[in-house]
Amino acid sequence: LSTESEIKAWKKRDALVRSIISRSLDDFHHAFIRSCKTSKEMMNCIVRIKEQATVSSKLLVSSEFHAYTWKPGMNVASFIAGLNVIVNKMQSLQIELDDEIIIGKVIQCLPSDFDSFRQSWRLSAPKTVTLSDLTSQLLACESDQLCRSMQAVSIGEALVGKRTTSKELNENSKKRNIECWNCKKKGHIRSECRSQRKLNSSTLKDRTKSLNRTGFVARSWLDIRQEPNDGWLADSGAFKHITRNRHWFSTLEIIEPQGVRIGNDKMIYAVGIGTIDVEVFNGKQWIASVLNDVLYVPEFGSSCLLSLGAAAARGYKIIMGNFNIRLMMNNRTELVGYKDGDLYTLLIRRLSDNTSMSAMLTEGETHSFELWHQRLGHISVEKIKTMMQRKLVDGLRATAEEKIFCEGCVLGSMTRKPHKEVTERRQSVPGEIIHADVCGLFIHPSVGGNRYFICYLMLPMTNAR
Structure with a gap:
């Protein structure tokens, strides 16, 4: 039997445990333990509730896995990323799921565009394959489909001809009697007059001469806006550089889908990381450079993001003005950009043939x-x-x-030249060609110590030759 002091100490510890449990629960779960008198009763009640919730969660997640399909507007990256979210939920609930089941689910849910891939997979499926290998093959297949569709569209546009309408014919017939206000000739209007073009050309020459007289011309930020670039935007919130253009990468490594949250609070996924060879403008000239750790996000917009945080981590000093932005290293400007609305556009472009x-x-x-x-x-x-x-x-x-x-x-216009016919006569009579043969190796050497000898066969030519 316990003494009175032990009972008093137990009640004190039990009260402390009940206080800790009560403070750690929300209002919904707290309602179930209000009638419990000891900490053991509280824990038993919580375990019963959690076990029931776990069974329901397992049924719900399993149903979600079997009901998951390829929806319109999805691509390979978004489909695999959504499936991985469900698989992670199942693993957290200790639901065992083999890789073969996940891969079979992916193959089953592929749309009709991947019928050829599905058929070839069933005929020659490898014995050991992972979800990452399957994702890489699907991304390559999707990229090939995109290239073929773009080629088909360009060929279709090239074959479309413009048909001359009756309205255009009527307008051309009306112009025959129209008199030009500039040269007073018929058949065209003032905007189409060649004399006006000559005048504009002479004006351009005079303007060029006046510019050549200037001893020094300062380059303004308005001129920098005219420099061609690939639409890289400076972003202080991005943790890495981001682009959706797979063909820009000089090196690309396929990775597990990594979530990237964009401005409208939508979650998209990066499926690769690599480097891009570029040229950057420092305010005076274009310099070859390399962008490292660039994320490949297929669902990203047409613009590209350059992470200012990643640039600062590499030692760049970032200076933002009212109209421009500069990235400096060792007190030297390495990259410039201009302000376009509320965003800064950086002068970065891919390497090209100058x-x-x-x-x-x-x-x-x-x-x-x-x-x-x-x-x-x-x-x-x-x-x-x-x-x-x-x-x-x-x-x-x-x-x-x-x-x-x-x-x-x-x-x-290079073509293959024809082969010339052989006009020279080949030697075919004995005596014109010397026949030779090397004999040996002999076991016993000759008097001179040789183990080989060469035999020449020379037949005399006939009188007719």
């Missing part, structure tokens, strides 16, 4: 026939001379060159 790009510039360093030949779609020099004489193109000025060499035209 030689082919320079041919499309409005004002080049030289004005040769070769340069205009590239600008005008690789037309002949005679056509360029005719266009320059008639002044059909504004600003067409070229140096006098009789012949040019275009590597692109040579490679594009």
Whole structure:
């Protein structure tokens, strides 16, 4: 039998435990233990409630797993990510689920676009495969489908011709009797007048001469806005750089779907991480650089995000102004951008062939026939001379060159040359060809110590030859 002091100590400890349990429960669960007199009764009541809730949760999650399907608007990344969420719930409730069951669920729920993949998988499925391997193959298949659809659309647009309507014919017939206000000739209007184009060209020359007289021209932020870029936005809230363009990556590693929450509180998933070779503008020139740890998020928008936090972690100093932004390293500007509305656009672009790009510039360093030949779609020099004489193109000025060499035209029109027939007579009579053979190895050497000898066979030529 317990003494009175032991009973008093037990009641004190029991009261302390009941107080701890009572304070740790919410209002819903607290209602079930209000009638309990000891801590043991409280724990037994909570265990009964939790066991019943666990059984219900297992049934609910299992039903959710079997009812999960591919919904319209989904892609491979979002489907796998949603399935992983359900699988994680089942594992937290200690529901055993084999990888074969999960992979079978994925194959079963694929839409009709993946029928060929599903059929090839059933015919030659590997013995050991993981969900990550299957995800990589599905992403590659989805990327191939996207490329084929884009090629089909471009081919369809290229084959669509424009039909001349009766309205256009009527407008052309009306223009025959219209008199131009500029040159007083019939057949065109003032906006189509060639004399007006000549006037604009001369005005452009005068303006160019006036600019050439200037000794120093400062580059403003308005000029920087004209620099081409790939739409990278500076984001102080992003923890890594983000893009949806898979073909930009020079190296890409497929990872488990990683959740990324965007501005409208929607959860999208990154399925890869890698590096992108780019060029960055430092305010004076474009410099080759590399973006590391870029997340591949297929569902992301058309813009790309550059994480200012990741840049600061690498030692960059970020300076934001009213109209521009600069990223500096060791007191030297490495990257600039401009403010567009409430966002900062960074001057970042993919690596490109500067030689082919320079041919499309409005004002080049030289004005040769070769340069205009590239600008005008690789037309002949005679056509360029005719266009320059008639002044059909504004600003067409070229140096006098009789012949040019275009590597692109040579490679594009390259054909296989025919094989030449053999006209020389092959030797076929004994004596014209010397026959030789090496004999050996002999066990016993000769007097001179040799174990090999060469035998020559030379037959005399006939009188007829």
